[in-house]
Amino acid sequence: MKKSLLDIPPGMKAYVSDITSVSAVLRRRLIDLGIMEGAEISIKRKLPFGGPLAVEANGQWIGIRRWEAGKIEVEV
Amino acid sequence: MIQVALAGNPNTGKTSLFNNLTGSYEYVGNWAGVTVEKKVGTLKQVPGLLIDLPGIYSLNPVSRDEGVATQYLLSEKFSAILNIVDASQLERNLYLTVQLLEFEKPLLIGLNMIDVARNRGIQIDYEQLSALLGVPIQPIVARTGDGCSRLPLMLQQSSEQSAVLFRLDYGSILEQGINRLTELLPTHTNLPSKRWIALQFFEENPIVTDLLSGFVNREQLLDLRQETERLVQEKTGARSLHQYIRQVRGSFISDIVKRSVRVTKQATYTMTEQVDRIVTNKFLGIPVFLLFMFLVFQFTFDWAGTPLSDLLDAFFTGPLAGFFEQMLTLAGTSGFIEALILEGILPGVGGVLVFVPQIFILFLIISFIEDSGYMARVAMVMDRMMEGVGLNGKAFIPMIIGFGCNVPGIMAARTIEQPKERLITTLLTPLMSCSARLTVYSLFAGALFQTHQALVVLSLYVIGIVVALLLAHLFSTYLFKQESSIFLVELPPYRLPQWKTLLRSTWEKGKGFIKKAGTFIFGGSVVIWLLGYTGPSGLHVDINNSFLAAIGGLIAPWLTPLGFGTWQAGAALLTGFFAKEVVVTTMNILYAPSAAETLQGAVANVYTPLQAYSFMAFLLLYVPCFATLATIRKEAASARWTWFTVGYALFIAYLVALVIYQGGRLMGFE
CATH class of the missing domain: 3.40.50.300 (P-loop containing nucleotide triphosphate hydrolases)
Known part of the structure; x- marks a missing residue:
């Protein structure tokens, strides 16, 4: 079954398997940061009220929205 | 060279x-x-x-x-x-x-x-x-x-030296595409590296694509890109050309990093993780931010800023005025010059300079937020709320910078990726209460709200933010067609700012304020004083029969429902268009304090607290200053949006001040 970033518990490491469903502009940004297929990724924090996630990928921390994180597919 | x-x-x-x-x-x-x-x-x-x-x-x-x-x-x-x-x-x-x-x-x-x-x-x-x-x-x-x-x-x-030849092998298919494109390019132009142009074009770089359209038929270009992309997808299984190019470069980079870098221990971000645990906490994130802002105001006003500026005020109205008076008498200057200096320039410029302590403390704290890494976290914490009004968390950064000065705030909106969100942020940043407006609050709050100064001023900042958010919602719902919004912010590790850097950037932000006092406000003081000194009947008229009274009187009736329908308030607001500090200058010249009073004392006799609050709210929201409008004009690249800003700001200012004054009266305030 396909897993999105939201399906893995915070702190657990996973690998990006597909980012094609992410919106075009955000995908460009993710690729700029080297967050693409094969990159290691984990959730650091979740902000309240459905707010953004702090994500660690490639040794850097970024903030992205929760529903968009749901479009990043990962493999554990 | x-x-x-x-x-x-x-x-x-x-x-x-x-x-x-x-x-x-x-x-x-x-x-x-x-x-x-x-x-x-x-x-x-x-x-x-x-x-x-x-x-x-x-x-x-x-x-x-x-x-x-x-x-x-x-x-x-x-x-x-x-x-x-x-x-x-x-x-x-x-x-x-x-x-x-x-x-x-x-x-x-x-x-x-x-x-x-x-x-x-x-x-x-x-x-x-x-x-x-x-x-x-x-x-x-x-x-x-x-x-x-x-x-x-x-x-x-x-x-x-000439550049080293750097050439990555992008595989036969893409290399073929690159060759085909470079053959289409004219030889005589002063274009940079053709190979670079070809690669950027295949990556869908919009600037390069536009540039190429000047030389080659656009259809032909796009066909070439599509065909190359299809071939690359078939051969390599890559999802897009952009991604394929990224991968080729990426594997080259990993290879050289492997050969030149050794990692001896796993990185730990202990301090950053611990601080983040608090400032981006589920329950504490927003309260921590609000508490932080409240402390900023406590510090700027009650604890450090106001005591210092009271000292300055006492110095300007006491020893300094006395010194000037003596010097002028000694020099035997005419009454006209003496009045110009003692009743025009000194209260005009001095009245603004007394707020230097507050402004520098505020700038120091903004510099701290910028240098520590907290700024990106604020964008995170605020994103949910900003998403609700059609913006994203990054739009909060221009707003915070706007607290210092709206001009760099508007410039900071450039980092917002989405054009619609960028424009809305540009149009709304002027509602952020900048340090120039702070001088007006300081004057009134110091005179009329001595016990709750920080709270009163904080409430004005909150009004600015709330109005901006409501309008953002309105604009993004009705004025712009909905485009998908994106949010991605880098969270840099925290670092403790160095004192040297902090003081330097505080000075960089604050020196403009002092410079303005020496130029704009100095000149403004002379003009305003002259307009108050002269009238239709000649020189040295009673100030109520002066040109200034006539000009201010024109708009005073419109201001009556807001609680400050005097020609003095009208004239002060008009001059505030040039720079908001000039409002203080004008007030100080108009309500010229007698020798026994400080500048603030004079204002307290003329306004009730309710009138003062209504005036401050109006001043916060009405027309942005000239420099800000020029920046909006440049950033939005549209005269129409600039005029729109003037219009909506005046309308909202009038509405809010009306509600405050009439509502306050209904509730039994004076």
Whole structure:
């Protein structure tokens, strides 16, 4: 079954398997940061009220929205 | 003379290095997007210019500030590129380096933050890395200046040499596409490296695509791209051409990193994790931010700022005025000059200068937020709320900077990727209460709300934010068609700001205020005083029969429902269009304090607290100052939106002040 970033518990490491469903502009940004297929990724924090996630990928921390994180597919 | 372009990823210390090499004091901070426009400085050791470009991840721009950098490389003449690379984020930074190498201009790498990298257990073999990339590398620490002194000479050497040939093999299909495209390009033009142009075009770089359309038929171009993409997809299984090119570069980079870097320990971000646990906490995040803002105001007003400015006020109205009076009497000047200085310039300029302590404390705290790394967290914490009004968390950064001055705030909106959100943020940042407005609040709050000064002023800031958010919702729902919004913010590790950097950036922000006092406000004082001194019946008229009274009287009736329908208030608000501090200047000249009073005392006799509050709210929201409007005009590139800003601001200001005054009266206040 396909897993999105939201399906893995915070702190657990996973690998990006597909980012094609992410919106075009955000995908460009993710690729700029080297967050693409094969990159290691984990959730650091979740902000309240459905707010953004702090994500660690490639040794850097970024903030992205929760529903968009749901479009990043990962493999554990 | 050499001309060097300084390029690198966001938040890698380009501006720190720029300041170091040119002896300038440009704006630095710990968040991505501090520099949004190119800046030019003169190199210290060798004859030449250094151009600081906005931070970019790639030469293929997403947001407007990134476009500035690519556009520069394409259209300006320069002799070399100084690429600043963050040693602690080597792989990501080298991605830009590869594109710069492909540009085929002499390149020098300044490997920055080697101290941070070392602490994280990253050991880089500089010589090996330099050999693999084929360009010289100088390890530096831009924040302290270590290693930077060798750069100018190295730059001079690089500028005299021709660029090294750098060629990545992109595989037969793409190489074929590149060849086909370069054959389409004319030979005579002064285009940069054709190979670079071809690659950027295949990556769908919008600026390069536009440029190419000038030479080659657009249809033909797009056909070529589509065909190449299809072939690449079939052969390699890549999802898109952009991604394929990224992969080729990526594997080249991982390979050289593997051969030149040794990681001796796993990085830990203990301090950052612990601080984040609190400031981005589920329950505490927003309260912590609000508490922080409240403390800012307590500190700016009750604890430190106001006591200091009271001392200054007493000094200006007491010893300084006395000194001037004596000097003027000694010099035997005419009554006219004496009145101009003692009743015009001194209260006009002095009345604004007394607020220097508050303004500098506020700037110090804004500098702290910028330099510590908290700014990006605020964007995170606020994103949910901002999403609700059709913006994203990053729009909060221009607003916070706008608290200092709206002009850099509006400029900071450039880092917002989405054009609609950028425009709305540009139009609404003027509602943020800037430090110039602070002088007016300080005057009134000090005079009429002595017990709850910080709270009263904080409430005005909150009104500004709330109105901005409501309007954002309104604008994004009705004025613009809904485009998908994106949010991605880099969260840099926290660092404790250095005192030197803090004080320097505080001074950089605050010096404009002092400069304005010497120019704009000085001139304004003379003009306002003259308008009050002269009238239709001649010189030295009663102030109520002066030209100023006549002008202010024109709009006074309109202000009556708001509680301040006097010609004095009308005249003060009119002058506030030039700069909001001038309102204080005008008031001080109009309500000229007698010798026994301080400036604030005079105002307390004329306004009730309710009237004063209504006046402050009106002043907060009405027409942005001239400099801000000019910036909106430039950033929105539209006279229509500039006028729109004037219109909506006046309307909202009137509405809010009306509700406050009439509502307050209904509730039994005076």
